[in-house]
Amino acid sequence: MLNLIRGLSRRQKGYVLLILDLLLIPVGLLFTYAVQGIGGSPLRALEAASAVLPYLLLIGASVSIWLGLPSIRLNAYEGRAITLTAILSLVLAAGSAGLSGLVPLPLVPGTHVVFGIIYFLLVVSSRVVLYQIVTALYRRAQPRRRVLIYGAGTTGTQLAQALRAHESIDPVAFVDDNRSLQGLFLAGLPVFSPARITEIVREKAVDRVLLAMPSLSHPRQAQIARQLQELGIEVQALPSFAQLIGEEPLLDKLTPVAPQRLLGRASCDLDLGDACDQYAGRTVMISGAGGTIGAELCRQVLSCRPHRLVLYELSEHALYTVHQELELLTEGTGVDLVPVLGSVADDRQVRKVVADHGVQVVLHAAAYKHVPLVEANPLPGLSNNVLGTQVLARAAADAGVERFILISSDKAVRPANMMGASKRLAELVVQDLAARKPGTIFAMVRFGNVLGSSGSVVPLFQDQISRGGPVTVTHPEVKRYFMTIREAVNLVLKAGAEAKGGEVFVLDMGEPVPIIRLARQVIESAGYTVRDADNPDGDIEIVITGLRPGEKLQEELSLSDERIVTRHPKIFWVREAGLSEIEVASMLRALNEALEANDVAAARAVVGRWVEGFAQVEAARQSL
Incomplete structure (x- = not known):
């Protein structure tokens, strides 16, 4: 499956997304008729509306291509793309209302509003599901680096959330000295005591430990890192926000001491x-x-x-x-x-x-x-x-x-x-x-x-x-x-x-x-x-x-x-x-x-x- 996805060109992937959006138009109508209880059976209602369906598909294809929706990558489908999807849904709802005279069904104006909302939700949901599927396929095909996060504070939990979307890094757990956090689940990961690091590393096949305690003094971080390295574990320290924006040096605080002092x-x-x-x-x-x-x-x-x-x-x-x-x-x-x-x-x-x-x-x-x-x-x-x-x-x-x-x-x-x-x-x-x-x-x-x-x-x-x-x-x-x-x-x-x-x-x-x-x-x-x-x-x-x-x-x-x-x-x-x-x-x-x-x-x-x-x-x- 992954080879098939990789073999598609950018244009071919756009065609796939366009076809998916068009297929969701009849699905949206079907859901709308089912929700509204129109025509007794939703399938019969959809069959009755088949006269207007080709026009809706034509409108949908034209507007979608004009808005550029098929060319938007799955990993870039965010605020702007969602707004364009809302515009497409609004146009389709208006088109459905304009063509309703051709349908031998008693359609009230609210039906077209419901159709627009349902279509919008279907398109957004389909993009999210597709993204998760493709990401899972890529992750399964690539070697994953399993990491243990040392520090379950704000920095550690934010790091865990950020790493969940990473293609090759898989956070597996926290360790923290704070006993009140041990035994809890934070950001979907369990929190353990540092005393269990050797056991956790073995059981969860940890490749690297990330020190997410930028407020801890450099010597203390160095001591923890040295103890972990003695266990044969690769260790990296996360810089603080103050270091990242340049208010503190990224290296240690050690500066030359004036001999006169x-x-x-x-x-x-x-x-x-x-x-x-x-x-x-x-x-x-x-x-x-x-x-x-x-x-x-x-x-x-x-x-x-x-x-x-x-x-x-x-x-x-x-x-x-x-x-x-x-x-x-x-x-x-x-x-x-x-x-x-x-x-x-x-x-x-x-x-x-x-x-x-x-x-x-x-x-x-x-x-x-x-x-x-x-x-x-x-x-x-x-x-x-x-x-x-x-x-x-x-x-x-x-x-x-x-x-x-x-x-x-x-x-x-x-x-x-x-x-x-x-x-x-x-x-x-x-x-x-x-x-x-x-x-x-x-x-x-x-x-x-x-x-x-x-x-x-x-x-x-x-x-x-x-x-x-x-x-x-x-x-x-x-x-x-x-x-x-x-x-x-x-x-x-x-x-x-x-x-x-x-x-x-x-x-x-x-x-x-x-x-x-x-x-x-x-x-x-x-x-x-x-x-x-x-x-x-x-x-x-x-x-x-x-x-x-x-x-x-x-x-x-x-x-x-x-x-x-x-x-x-x-x-x-x-x-x-x-x-x-x-x-x-x-x-x-x-x-x-x-x-x-x-x-x-x-x-x-x-x-x-x-x-x-x-x-x-x-x-x-x-x-x-």
């Missing part, structure tokens, strides 16, 4: 001032230029108008990204931008780049910095962070570079992990060269966590929130020092300009911030509430996962409590004992041997011997 203190002055004199007109090389700190160093150094900026980066993607951005910033400034793809541990390439471009200032930000990754991969971490620093620093000294500034970390102070230990060894290498190579000013700048940097806690929390939580914190008492990226880089450049040689600079980062408080702030800044014992109906839960290997409850900024003030109130330098030239040489030789032998235990032994406090950490680790 999370510091809990005033930010420092970001004007470089006379510190720019040490970078203006010079050739500045920035290692790790594609990283978070490296890229910001590039931006702020560019504000000092250097002669040339050498971007040294190991990652091709990161180098491409930062180079594309900086090209726009340097357009028309005359600053020469030089992208270089390579490793700081490649001695020959580093020396060539420094010599060929006449580098005068080196800002060394290249490092593997993610604690868990370096803890799991200690040899690459030591190679890049320690030997890479040695290669670049020696090349700078041999080429007569004016300044070499190492970007260090608070994790280098009595480190509990390999990342911090590698940064401490890098500091010892730079301290040694500062004592032996007076032609180059070597200095280090040490600071804590940077808000918003790649892999830091704020982006991690935001990602967890976007997935509906929970937000994970390793320990309820863990604290960290924080600065914004702009603050940290600004102070690094100021400290680098102040350096006279051999200083270990530390930045005043204010009071350490409890990570659990930061997690709460990020959740609330995103527009959600924390779910805990005091607020069980909140959006996002904070879960304590336990300290990771090599993680401390609180970091330190210096090995000694003695801090010497500088011209800038946020920058201090500290006196810290280094290693002798022989000790550094011995350390580097042993580290190289461990790396060449791919011996993790030997590398950890080197770190335990030369890094203050690490031997105790190593002993504790081995006792576990």
Whole structure:
């Protein structure tokens, strides 16, 4: 049957509808005579009226074609088409009245009115029935997607009503948390408890669940979706009306949090001032230029108008990204931008780049910095962070570079992990060269966590929130020092300009911030509430996962409590004992041997011997 319908052309389908409308004329007369009780028998009455029937059929065909009724599709038969049908019925009623003189029957004027009404109802009903039949045929021939609607409120019931007319979607039931709705039938569908979802999906062969709760918070929707997806069910969320008309974003409410809101203190002055004199007109090389700190160093150094900026980066993607951005910033400034793809541990390439471009200032930000990754991969971490620093620093000294500034970390102070230990060894290498190579000013700048940097806690929390939580914190008492990226880089450049040689600079980062408080702030800044014992109906839960290997409850900024003030109130330098030239040489030789032998235990032994406090950490680790 469906193939026959599909095989008809648009004109042929119009002929079918026209013939149907014409056949309904005698049927309408028959019903009219039966209702009015004319002529005893309706069939005899119709036979008596056969003299006028051909004229009525001719009038009906002419008017129907003129009005265009046969060309109106069944799925478009609505208000306008019904009005045209009423006009056709009115014309036929008038025609019947005009031709009644030819009929040997006692017809009162009301008979023709009844005929018009009955014909109108027959035509409209026939269109509705035909539409239902054709739709059913199409639905039976097409695969149906059976959906379960989560949410039996206004949105859910409207969705169910809308989907009933869909060709390939079949709503089968509701689930809703509201107990007063469970057990009822809404929009013709039963309402069940969410606890029965697995059973309902199996019994009713559900293909997809539609979340029809746009007023529910995004994290809660994400939690429900994740639970359903774990059951192997496809899930989709219905946007709210406010989202559809653009009053709310279609994506989640999570927006970038202004770092300053999370510091809990005033930010420092970001004007470089006379510190720019040490970078203006010079050739500045920035290692790790594609990283978070490296890229910001590039931006702020560019504000000092250097002669040339050498971007040294190991990652091709990161180098491409930062180079594309900086090209726009340097357009028309005359600053020469030089992208270089390579490793700081490649001695020959580093020396060539420094010599060929006449580098005068080196800002060394290249490092593997993610604690868990370096803890799991200690040899690459030591190679890049320690030997890479040695290669670049020696090349700078041999080429007569004016300044070499190492970007260090608070994790280098009595480190509990390999990342911090590698940064401490890098500091010892730079301290040694500062004592032996007076032609180059070597200095280090040490600071804590940077808000918003790649892999830091704020982006991690935001990602967890976007997935509906929970937000994970390793320990309820863990604290960290924080600065914004702009603050940290600004102070690094100021400290680098102040350096006279051999200083270990530390930045005043204010009071350490409890990570659990930061997690709460990020959740609330995103527009959600924390779910805990005091607020069980909140959006996002904070879960304590336990300290990771090599993680401390609180970091330190210096090995000694003695801090010497500088011209800038946020920058201090500290006196810290280094290693002798022989000790550094011995350390580097042993580290190289461990790396060449791919011996993790030997590398950890080197770190335990030369890094203050690490031997105790190593002993504790081995006792576990």
